[in-house]
Amino acid sequence: MAPNAAVPFWRAAGMTYITYSNICANLVRNCLKEPYKTEALTREKVHFSISKWTDGKPEKPTIRSDSPEE
Amino acid sequence: MVIVPATTGQMGVLPGHVATIAELKPGVLSVHEGNETTKYFVSSGFVFIHANSFADIIAVEAVPLDQIDANLVQKGLVEFTQKLSSATTDLEKAEAQIGIDVHSALNSALTG
Numbered sequence: 432m433a434p435n436a437a438v439p440f441w442r443a444a445g446m447t448y449i450t451y452s453n454i455c456a457n458l459v460r461n462c463l464k465e466p467y468k469t470e471a472l473t474r475e476k477v478h479f480s481i482s483k484w485t486d487g488k489p490e491k492p493t494i495r496s497d498s499p500e501e
Numbered sequence: 502m503v504i505v506p507a508t509t510g511q512m513g514v515l516p517g518h519v520a521t522i523a524e525l526k527p528g529v530l531s532v533h534e535g536n537e538t539t540k541y542f543v544s545s546g547f548v549f550i551h552a553n554s555f556a557d558i559i560a561v562e563a564v565p566l567d568q569i570d571a572n573l574v575q576k577g578l579v580e581f582t583q584k585l586s587s588a589t590t591d592l593e594k595a596e597a598q599i600g601i602d603v604h605s606a607l608n609s610a611l612t613g
Contacts, residue, residue, distance in 0.1 A: 444595035
């Protein structure tokens with residue numbers, strides 16, 4: 432059994448599937464006609480809050496609310 | 502019948518297809534019902550074919566072909582081909598290659 436079948440080029444470059452898939456989706460969205468393009472751009476927006484945990488306690492959360500970067 | 506753009510090639514799915522999970526590459530998904538065909542472009546994703554003749558397509562973006570702008574596709578293809586030749590790190594090369602793959606697939610979807 433091959434220990435690792437041919438890895439896709441993006442994984443060989445250190446990218447994860449999620450990053451790859453999101454890049455593909457963004458590229459497709461950017462090639463749409465109006466009005467679909469503006470609708471699609473709203474789908475790119477994310478809104479989430481992150482907190483680092485140390486010693487079992489959460490630190491102050493940071494809120495990220497913008498379009499995801501490529 | 503449904504034709505899905507799997508990474509291993511175009512895959513035709515009929516009722517009774519063996520249960521399968523396949524990864525999709527950017528490409529055209531065509532649904533043939535009787536004499537009608539509906540085509541969508543999927544950005545990437547997976548297809549899960551269940552044993553009971555149901556299939557799920559999971560994609561981040563799936564658009565009908567007529568929503569795609571041919572000019573933007575051409576511009577993107579030129580831009581990423583240029584990026585690939587000027588890319589230095591592995592990551593930049595991978596991103597440029599992804600750009601080329603997606604735009605070429607969009608191009609063939611529009612012209613095919």
